Amino acid sequence: MRPIAYLRATDAANAVEAVSTDPTSDFLAGGTTEVDLLRQEVLNPRRLVDINDLPLTGIEGTPEGGLRIGALARMSDVAAAPVVRERFPMLAQVLESGASAQLRNMASMGGNLLQRVRCSYFRDAESPCNKREPGTGCSAIKGFSRGHAVLGTSEHCIATHPSDVAVALVALDARVRTLGPKGERTYAVDDFFLVPGDSPHREHPMEHGELITGIEVPATPVARRSLYLKVRDRASYEFALVSVAAALSVADGTIADVRMALGGVATKPWRARRAEDFLVGAATDPDGFRMAARVEMADARPTPLNAFKVELAQRAIVRALRTLSDGPGAGPAPRPGTGSPS
Template structure:
């Protein structure tokens, strides 16, 4: 048995100081992932600092029509917030589809951003995994990798990023706010989730003792008409095989400043910039949708077991675009 000490933080500065002073310590929020990893001997902290009493649960309007979401706001509260339902339906849809009701009531938004991959080899302490033990190898490369990534992969890691809500946040250019020993920092979401490259164990740029305190979502009037589409093996709580978050403003049938992001197919929430460039300024229609989806998945690097994800991602991109533009043919 491994002894673990536990304490509750009363303020942000105290929580940061406690964790920063001890390299074997970690923050504990909802615990919906961390407790599992402790049981599986994947995470081995000797000290947990409970941050649930910290005043980080706000869901605030911003002057530009955006939102500031405290890191300890529960997923269920954010999903039901009137401003989220009205202005950012794609965020609500991703939250509802991302977890069971019980987990949504426990899990925090900041914890969701920091959650670890669901790769079975990462969670099996006996299997080589470069995320868990740098330089040990990647068991998924030649293992059972049906659910693994096809975009942003490397020879060192093909683990899929697990978050649903991070996908619409990526499409919306959200920013992560942190507090740490060096003060306050703000990260663009694209920078907060690096590709694995040859350092897959470095999943975020945050330092030890640096605490996620909030998520800023810029105002975007077009997001009132948006969606999050998710395909999974079963209708009940399950991780995405492929998903897409889409915001598609249009004027006289021409696509404006479109925002697209993919989930379930990449090592990070994947901004579909190739597709956006093709679609921006183009007349809405299936032909251009299919071309954009095809181009976005061209860099895909698949295995025999997960090659189906390439076509699946293309198809759900087209479906989302047709749904939002009203060009989908009845079937």
């Protein structure tokens, strides 16, 4: 690894100025993904600006029932916070399934949202990759694509977004707060992640030097009964083949409210709006759950190697909804297993 200059920031404004005025500088937080990419020479900044001393670690509930999380709050601290476990069970579950305990103790919430894709062609620094070098092509489309996306893809990229916690935040209509050269901004989290389209190298709308300062989750009563179901090749530290973040409210056997997002199947955390629209006002019926799942996955564009994800995603959606609808009427839903859904 070549030499890299290092600067330890003392406040957010100084950190933003240091990075925004130097196109060869990047922020450094937990570094659990970034350092790997530096070693692999996929990322090549000339200077890292360490932001770990900034006062952005808070985790607090709002009087309205929402949640504020500092961008530098560690994943393990957020998962353990009583206000998170009480108000947003899916968020605690997603954080505990998202990495090993060692990584959760280091990884920051803001950094998790910005982690780069796990596509091996992106990470080998040799294969053509439009994310790494725009215009060179996508090796995954005709290569080994078992773990790649079936939704939100384009002819330029089929890489799956890797974050677990982003899936829950999309389901919860969270907002991402930033500080940049032009001042403070707030992004709806579903707009914060971009599909590849013709510009797969752009994964979010932030400009260079813009710093995530916090995440806001609005009061979401339905989220008190929620879960995160993650289907993966092994139950230990592993990325999702398919995941579902779901929350459900039922009144007199009818679905009053539902929130759902998918991971492991799309180029961004995927809000399952078609399924939500289908389910609201419907009975809690397994056949209805299966139809909603089919509606959501209707536009999937699989490769021969990842076509199994279409049915797997449908089964995972059904299992998540059945788990929530079959449980007690109040309180958090029981944590689902991590094996293949039935």
